Amino acid sequence: MTDLFLKYLQYEKRYSNHTLISYKNDLDQFQRFISEHYPETSIDQVNHAILRDWVVSLSEHEISEISVNRKLVTLRSFFKFLLKKGSIEKNPVLKLSNLKTKKRLPNFIRENDIIRILDQNVEEGDFAEARDVLTFEILYGTGMRLSELISLKVNNIDLINNSLKVLGKRNKERIIPINRFLSGMIKKYISLKNQTFVGNVNVHLIVSNKGEKSYPMMINRIVKKYLEGVSVDKKSPHILRHTYATHLLERGADLNAVKDLLGHQSLAATQVYTHNSLGKLKKVFDQAHPKA
Secondary structure (H helix, E strand, O other): OHHHHHHHHHHOOOOOHHHHHHHHHHHHHHHHHHHHHOOOOOHHHOOHHHHHHHHHHHHHOOOOHHHHHHHHHHHHHHHHHHHHHOOOOOOOOOOOOOOOOOOOOOOOOOHHHHHHHHHHOOOOOOHHHHHHHHHHHHHHHHOOOHHHHHHOEHHHEEOOOOEEEEEOHHHOEEEEEOOHHHHHHHHHHHHHHHHHOOOOOOOEOOEOOOOOEOOHHHHHHHHHHHHOOOOOOOOOHHHHHHHHHHHHHHOOOOHHHHHHHHOOOOHHHHHHHHHHHHHHHHHHHHHHOOOO
């Protein structure tokens, strides 16, 4: 049933490859636990007590609360699918509560550090240098996800209206505006890309040194290179997304507008970035409150 469930997620729910891999890994891990600890129990016989035992086992192996909760999401979806197919009579995960997690504020890069990095970026050079600079500029200039950048195609870019069409989670499209400087960088890069890979130009914007579609490890290496020397916990593409959102809000952007730019489904996902704007709130308080 696992294969059937994954096909359902892929073709009917249209989940991304990254999500499918995560779901498969979670289910494989759960199946191994059942085989080892409850060898005579089939998947349709799994109950609340077995699931609790599995959660305890994960915690004993020092799996984080966030990771455990994500695995529970997988199991809830899987057993809901089995219920729908008539393979089980009730969903044993329904009464299993998520573990409590510590709320962490999104990490971001200070504006002066970002400006220093961008000022040091030089467009001139070979194809690889131009690509690396553009990769960093796009991630910070649009707030798009790593997967969205990798999937971004040249024909998704409107250099006349200065905008990008991005395919986000659940295959939802959104339009992200870009400034004229970034639009100009993209135009120069596309020209250089066409000259570098004459006759074999990949449809994707960001490509490897061989002209092939980029991949996560490659983008991570590029970002780490530019963030070397910056004091942040994790030097990853996602921190540029956090930084994009935080800087927009710090400069007075509307929360709903930022939500749409990031491709969030709910406003709650965007509101976490307002905590990083405490300095701005204090400044408003000092200027406006009679007792400040």
